[in-house]
Amino acid sequence: MGDPHPKLHATQLTRTFGRAPHQVDALGPLELSVAPGEFVCLVGPSGCGKSTLLRIAAGLLRPTTGTLEIRTRSLRPAAMIFQDYGIYDWKSVRANVRFGLDIQRVPRRTANARADEWLTRMGLADFAHAYPATLSGGMRQRVAIARALAVEPELLLMDEPFAALDAQLRTILQDELLDLTQTLHTTTLFITHSLEEALVLGDRVLVMSARPGRIIAEHRPPFPRPRTGDIRDTPEFTALKGELWELLRKEAVPA
Ligand SMILES: Nc1ncnc2c1ncn2[C@@H]1O[C@H](COP(=O)(O)OP(=O)(O)O)[C@@H](O)[C@H]1O
Numbered sequence: 541m542g543d544p545h546p547k548l549h550a551t552q553l554t555r556t557f558g559r560a561p562h563q564v565d566a567l568g569p570l571e572l573s574v575a576p577g578e579f580v581c582l583v584g585p586s587g588c589g590k591s592t593l594l595r596i597a598a599g600l601l602r603p604t605t606g607t608l609e610i611r612t613r614s615l616r617p618a619a620m621i622f623q624d625y626g627i628y629d630w631k632s633v634r635a636n637v638r639f640g641l642d643i644q645r646v647p648r649r650t651a652n653a654r655a656d657e658w659l660t661r662m663g664l665a666d667f668a669h670a671y672p673a674t675l676s677g678g679m680r681q682r683v684a685i686a687r688a689l690a691v692e693p694e695l696l697l698m699d700e701p702f703a704a705l706d707a708q709l710r711t712i713l714q715d716e717l718l719d720l721t722q723t724l725h726t727t728t729l730f731i732t733h734s735l736e737e738a739l740v741l742g743d744r745v746l747v748m749s750a751r752p753g754r755i756i757a758e759h760r761p762p763f764p765r766p767r768t769g770d771i772r773d774t775p776e777f778t779a780l781k782g783e784l785w786e787l788l789r790k791e792a793v794p795a
């Protein structure tokens with residue numbers, strides 16, 4: 541907020557599904573600005589409209605009222621990572637990572653080189669020619685991250701990308717993402733229902749209400765950048781988690 545040129549800016553945004561009397565008010569009204577280089581985490585109870593918001597941001601869904609603008613300086617697209625990875629089982633790992641570059645018609649040789657670079661960064665160099673079915677859940681998720689980042693998006697949209705992973709892998713991938721985004725300064729909108737994840741990753745943590753989701757609280761985790769996952773072990777972190785959890789619980793279990 542306050543930045544004159546946010547990468548993402550939503551005003552009075554709402555989305556409903558269906559028609560009366562079966563109309564579902566899924567989202568908003570919602571105001572949101574994400575500044576260049578900022579990592580914003582959204583947490584909220586299940587069904588509050590988080591995925592709806594991200595789908596609008598990704599251009600997959602239209603708002604019912606209001607606007608959501610994405611202001612990028614180049615033709616590079618926003619990249620979205622879904623919870624279920626969305627990778628193609630019939631394409632090799634390398635072809636999956638190259639996917640966005642192929643759409644941009646990047647010459648094959650350059651595209652392969654860039655895909656391989658990202659596979660190396662994600663610890664998957666030996667798996668370029670493997671097929672996703674032969675990989676573990678964590679590796680598949682890394683393929684999805686490599687694919688999204690290979691297009692060097694100006695805006696990264698992530699919808700509970702680690703939700704399906706076990707706790708240990710989740711921690712590892714959080715730390716990797718922390719490292720990557722702090723190096724690349726990628727503007728990121730990250731959805732999670734884990735407060736811990738939000739506090740580790742976010743410059744700002746926005747708490748959403750139950751459906752129709754609105755932003756009811758904003759918090760800036762006071763951990764300086766560059767940070768590492770070690771902040772999880774500090775008393776400050778635990779206290780903050782408890783504080784925000786109270787807020788979220790009130791929304792998740794309405795009195
Ligand atoms: N395509 C759709 N048609 C009808 N209802 C939908 C559709 N997409 C989402 N909804 C409803 O909108 C609400 C918000 O959904 P969603 O954005 O997926 O929530 P979240 O991601 O926070 O769990 C839910 O009640 C859901 O059932």
Ligand SMILES: [Mg+2]
Pocket residue numbers: 590591592699
């Ligand atoms: Mg969702």
